[in-house]
Amino acid sequence: MPISLYDAFVPSTRQILGSVQALLDKAEGWCAEQGCGEAAIVGASLHESMLPFSFQIKSVAQHSFGAIEGVRAGTIDGMGGAMPGDFAGMKALLAKAADGLAAVTAEEMEGLIGRDMTFVLPGMKLPFTAENYLLSFAQPNFYFHATAAYAIMRAKGVGLGKRDFLGQLRMKM
Template sequence: MPVPLYEISVPIFIRGLNALSHILAEAEKYAKEKDIPISEFIEARLYPDMLPLTFQIQTCSDISKSAIVRVAGTEPVVMEDNESTIEQLQERIAKTIGILKSVKPEDLEGKEDKEVIVKSKTVELKFIGRNYFQHHSLPNFLFHVTTAYAILRSKGVPLGKRDYLKSFYPGIPI
């Protein structure tokens, strides 16, 4: 029996957003301890041609929200992408988690084969519901969660694998 779409999407998005919230809190704590301006983290990039930490977090929010809209057909919730502080980023994460928690398993039932089209400036990708989550939105989401982690780690924030994974293993000490 296949795993329901809800189980391969909403809980994973929420856990990833919780991981982001945790690593942001650790960055804020570290910045205060070391008297580092938090803007050094907010504006940080892994490489000059990559986008900053704020973009990574905004993108995680957007991917998770839009994935549900595309498959479940729920109303989109627009966010301005204008966050510039840790507090604003934490608020965005919390708001996104709230949106995801409002999704019910039945909202995704029977949508495994629903056509999902993703258009960009250069390409149009076609999926069915299950493949869209498994092969597009989840890998993309996790890429940006990992990139946010890597940006903060590269700035010296004392994060380890456990900081990233503990949200994905609820109730299990790692």
């Protein structure tokens, strides 16, 4: 049996999205333990040329459920949406993405196959089919930004391990 677009995108995205939600809880706890404000994490990056933690979280949301919303619309603004400035805003953004992904059905995803999709950046338009956008652009970007958020927290000293990144595994029971 071939794998469906739904199976290739939604379950793993939900898994890592859930782990990123849990990472935010750990970041909040770490800030409280350290006696520092949340800006210590929210504005942090791995390098001065890299966008901050809050952008990584925004991008996790954008390249998960936001990608499906973009496919539904046929286009997505790569720079669209406000960047959350605090943990509460980031949590709300991720909760919206998680709720949206939970409502997506396999039937809907299969119905998206073959649709035209354009990712728009200032001065650039990247044309895709829905499935190529989701699997060759949105999904790699989703994992990149989830990994960057994890790495920023590790670099700041938040006690995390690999299991924190992996989230809830889908094991055979």
